[in-house]
Amino acid sequence: MGFLNFREFAFGFSLWVIVALVIAGSRWTRLYNSPALTSDEVVHIYLSSSLGPEGLADTLLTKGLLKRKKEFDWAVGTLHWKNFKAGHYQFEPESSYKELFSKLGRGLQDPIRLTVLPGYSQSQITQRIAQSFRFDSLSLANTLKDSTFLAKQGIDSTEIIGRIHPNTYSFYWTASADEVITRLLNTFQQSIAEKYKERFKELDKSVNEIVTLASIIEWEAGNDSEKDTISGLYWNRLETGMRLQADPTINFAVGERRRLTFKDYKIDHPYNTYLHSGLPPGPITNPSETSIKAALFPAEHEYLYMVASPEGTHNFSRTYQEHQRKSAEWREWIQKQYRIKRQRERQHDQN
Secondary structure, X not given: OHXXXXXXXXXXXXXXXXXXXXXXXXXXXXXXXXXXXXXXXXXXEEEOXXXXXXXXXXXXXXXXXXXXXXXXXXXXXXXXXXXXXXXXXXXXXXXXXXXXXHHHHHOOOOOEEEEEOOOOOHHHHHHHHHHOOOXXXXXXXXXXXXXXXXXXXXXXXXXXXXXXXXXXXXXXXXXXXXXXXXXXXXXXHHHHHOOOHHHHHHHOOOHHHHHHHHHHHHXXXXXXXXXXXXXXXXHHHHHOOOOOOOHHHHHHHHOOOOOOOOOHHHOOOOOOOOOOOOOOOOOOOOOOHHHHHHHHOOOXXXXXXXXXXXXXXXXXXXXXXXXXXXXXXXXXXXXXHHHHHHHHHHHHHHO
C-alpha cells in the first residue's frame, strides 16, 4: 500500500509540475513573445504627458491598439510598471508587453524627422513645424518673435525666416520650440554663414542682405539653372541705382502668392521694391543654398529686365525697348491660353 501511495503521490506531483510549467510557459509567452498591440503595421504612439497604467490603456483602446484589457492589466501588474513617459515611440507589430512597457517606462523615444523645404512663408513654416511636435503653433510663434531669444541668436524678427535652413532634421517629439528653432539657426550658421564667410567679406555685404536677395531669387526663379542670371540682374539694378522692382516682394507685402494687379504695385509697404530703393528690410522666405550661392556668385551680364516665358523660366533683356517687346509676346501668349481655356470650357458644356 505504501508503495502504491507513493506512486500516486509521485504521479500527482508530476502532473502538478507539468501544469505549473505549462501555465508559467503560457504567461512567459504572453509577456515576452506574444504581440501586445492590435496592428499589422508599424505603430507610432504619442504620449503628450506621462501616464499611469490606466491612462496608457485608455490611450491604446482609443486608438484601437489594445487586444485585451484584462490581459493588459495582468501584464502591467506582473512586470511592475507604474509610469510611462511622454514622447514618441515606434513599435513593430509583433512587439511584446515587455518591449512595450520597458520602452515607454524608460522614455526611450524614437526620433521624428522634420523636413523644412525652401520657399515657404513664415506662417507656412510655423504651421509645418508645429504640426510635427508636441508644442503648438502659438508657442512657436512666440519663440519667433521673442526679442530676448532672438537677441541671443544675434538676429531680429525680420531676419529669422531667412535663417530657417531647408534640410531634413531628426528631433525628439518632446523638444521645445526654443530647442527646435535654435537647432535650425545653428544649422544655418554652420552650413551658410561659416561656409561662405569669406565671400560675405569680399562683397562687403551682411548675411541678412545676401539672404534677403536670395529669398527673392528663391521665389522668382523657375528653376535652379537661371538663379545666377536673375541674381546678376538684381545686382545690376542695385549697382546702377535702379529700384529692385521685384514682384515677389509685392507678393510678400500683400500676403499671398498670386497674379498681381496694378493696384498691388501701389501698396504702401516697406517691402514694396517698386516704391522703395535698395533691398527690403529682410528676407521674404527661407532660401535654399542654391539661391544663396546665386546671390553670392551672380552671373556677369548686362541684363536689367526680365519677363516670364511659356517654358516657366524668364526672358532677359538689356534695354527697356527689348523688354517691352518680350513683355508683349508674353501677354499675347497668356491671352492665347485664356482663349484656348474658354474654348475648351464651351466644348465641355456643349458635350
